[in-house]
Amino acid sequence: MKWNWGKSLVVGMLAFMSFIMYFVITMSTDKKYKHDLVTEEYYAKEMAYQTEIDAETNTYNLKERIENRKTQEGWLITFPKELETSKIKGRVFLYRPSNQKLDFDLPIVLSGSNLLVPDNKMVGGRWNITIEFKYNEENYLYKKSIIY
Incomplete structure (x- = not known):
């Protein structure tokens, strides 16, 4: 051959x-x-989508925006000064698209109008941050992709 x-x-x-x-x-x-690229309760979350849209609209309608930035101590989230901090109740959820094991959430405990996510809880890379809170019986939702 x-x-x-x-x-x-x-x-x-x-x-x-x-x-x-x-x-x-x-x-x-x-x-x-x-690689976990979506949440496990994807369809259940989809059913509550209109509620999320309304809460995001409430957040957008605030006079000041929620600000966030990286500091030496961790990730600093600053709530608008127009909100009375004692009336804010909710949680902050940090979602790591590349590794579900790194996901965590924190209750909102403000110091002034600031919330600090400690440096030891976060690993460098991309995170999706979701802040859900209630103020004067109105729901608010803030979502953002961040690079830590």
Whole structure:
């Protein structure tokens, strides 16, 4: 049997396709390569979407915006001065798209009009921050993607 460039090309293509298939199967079945890109309660969250839209609209209608920035101590969230801090009740949820194990939430406990998420709770990279709070029986929702 004679070996020519056509047969070499076919064998090379088959070897490459085999490598790609091995890579795809390994990445999609091995637990150590698991990437959580959506929440587990996706459909339940979708049902409450109009409530979220209304709460986000309430947040948008505030005279001042919720500000946040990185500091030496962690991530600092500043609530608008127009809100009386003793009446704010809610939670802050930090979601890490690449690793569900790093997700956490904190109750809103303000110092002045500031809330500090400690540096030791956050790892460098992308986070989605969600602040849900109630003020004077109105629901408010703030969402933002941040890079820590």
